[in-house]
Amino acid sequence: MTEGIAGLRTPLCDLLGCDVPILLAGMGGVARSELAAAVANAGGFEMLGMVRESPALIAEEVRALRALTDRPFAVNVIPSATDPALLEAQIGRCLDLGVRAFTFFWDVMPEVVARMKREGCLVLHQVGTAKAARQAEDAGADVIIAQGIEAGGHVHGRTGTFALAEAVMDAVRAPVVVSGGITTGRGLAAALAMGAQGVQCGTAFLATSESFAHDYHKSRVVDATGEDTVLTDVFVLNWPKGAAVRVIANSITEGLEGRLLGHDPATLPRVPIARDGDTPRLRFSTDSPMRTTTGALEEMALYAGQGAGAIRDVVPAAERIRRMVRDAEDCLARLVSPVGGRP
Template identity: 55%
Template sequence: MQAADAKDIEDPALRRAAGVLHRPVCELLGCRLPLVLAGMGGVARAELVTAVTRAGGFGLLGMVREPPALIREQVQAVRAATDRPFGVSIIPAATEAGLLRRQVDLLLALEVPAVCLFWDLSAPIVERCRAAGTRVLCQVGSAAEALAAQEAGAQVLIAQGMEAGGHVRGRQPLAELLPEVLAAVRIPVLAAGGLADGGDVAAVLSAGAQGAMLGTALLATHESFAHPYHQQRIVDAREGDTLLTEDFHINWPRGAGVRVLVNSVTRGEHGSPFSGARIPIGADAGRPILMFSTDSPLRSTSGNLEAMALYAGQGAARIDRIAGAAERLRAIALDTADRLGAELVQGSQADPGAEAGRRDDTLIAALDELLEAERAGARVALTLLREGIGDDALAEVMREVHRGEVQWCGVLMTAIRRLDGTPGTRTGDFFGKVMALPDLPARLALLNRGQGWVAKKLKALLPEIGDEELRAALGAMLTAHQDNIEHVNAHLAPVA
């Protein structure tokens, strides 16, 4: 895959922004900016992918359930317009098995640089893509799904919060989901869900994401294949105009919620979506569009557009016009870089001793060592919960351990960044040692020893820290680990 290099960006302001925003995922995907176009079915076609990719982002063609002929046409169109890497998004759970097999065969034959998967994880597809040298991205809605995708071989994860437009896998707000995923895995994580401007992107980068996936913000662009009616409804949207619903379900597995703009369907004006009736309300390229289907109106769609699925994330309220994709991407990148730069300046001004602290590589290394341990602890707790703990009280203790480990990962990453360090991405070897043990009591005993190791490290480190805020945070972390040890011991005692 072609290496990313911000030096070939002609726009000086955007080149500076690319330097500020650069993350390791840029090298992995071959893009200049860690801004990824969501592979929106029907909407993200060659024109939009090309515009985003040429502007420095990473574009994903949305090819869910599309025939191989169209996929070939769209891939060739992107390649004719740019030599930059891009990817294709497919959704195994919403695609007939034979068609899915032909899609994957074609993508590998075309040597598409990256494939993005969503909804049910398909480990065989991940394996085939990795064997062919294709990058694999997976969008997930929980930390458990993130861990499973990593174990299957995914190289990039997208943590999708419930604020996202279109199909929404999980039911957690992004601010809650992102730190849980970051604590559970060691591979790059992008954030998605309601991100519409530089403030949104700066927030998720500050929280530890390596980039952002943008959907609604790029749907409302000139290059998008969305119908102008759909785009204008996004521009007109105000806070509270979107909702999660299962009303639009035809073509997808049952129970698949979508976030859409409120319309006559969500108001119940067309009866029950689950009555079994198949009522045509429009057409697209000769194919009927049914009431309650997941089809959104495209440029090529005609009919009762108002009653179709008008996908939009919660960030729609901050999109006030239809713009060019490159223009919108540039504005988001510049705003993000400015905000992140301002955070660094404010942090320096807030602490007179910050300059000395920034050069404290020993402290950064100590915090990063703790971060590795906390990631391992979070992953152990999550894995034990996934495998099942018969004792409800013990399961609640383990959920509390997991919540705490996630919280301390965030505290440590923030502290490292304030010292001008870069948080590591490793998960400590402790996870493998715990899971190699044969039974739950042995694993819990080793988990407790790990908690004790962290407590010991914190006791030694605290007297060396001059920053009062950081010392207070690490003091609370020490207390939490001591409490964890006590709570787990209470369940180990009867076994011993």
């Protein structure tokens, strides 16, 4: 449990059932039950990253999470980037398991959001534009997550985090969560000071002991700065054409000679470079290295946001949250302290 949370608690915490307005991004493969439970038990709100995962794995992870925490949680799936039959099976299994909250991303599919609301579920929707925020709210989304271009992983918009957050807050009435490049308490304080209800973090939690990311990926995040990341759509196999991601530059991106965007998945070769058990991982795929991955890890998508430069070590998720809370409280206290003084 976090300490001294009174100054950080927002109405979003009551809606989600958490103590501090820090959300774990639903990172596919990375945000599994161990990490989700660690975030929840430290006072944050957790999401299971189940993008295109089988209903069987979803059931396994939901049960594992419930064995580790009794806190509320959401399951993250991507309707517009998932085969409709698989999406139906995913949602059906979640509902059978009593899942009561979902997080969606990429293109807004109003019929999916509306269905979840008819089922009585809470819906959080991550967007990259103010227009998409309005679409998501009109469809029934309860919480809007404004993701800026600084974010690691898949990035849908092209606007900076705080500029987008301001535009989204002007566009919707729903609580707004800020996401993209936020890895410290300073970013949390900035989001709250501008009127947002909380922040969502991916990179900050990828580099924790509980995340399912490979140790190699975690070490690359720790060693990276924001300038070491690039936005590219070359890691696009398994996603729609033009789906850009922010990754740490590697031999694949350096080999593009500056042509980071404009790649067509239909023309990219499908060459296995790594494996997770019996499952091959292809060069140019969206797969990032997990604990179970072996092979050419350096050539894979090493997701990280521009806030990576503030991540200097791999720590338990509870410690990451504790530091964020402490630093955010200090920043917010300075706003009301005498000029030149400390509270």
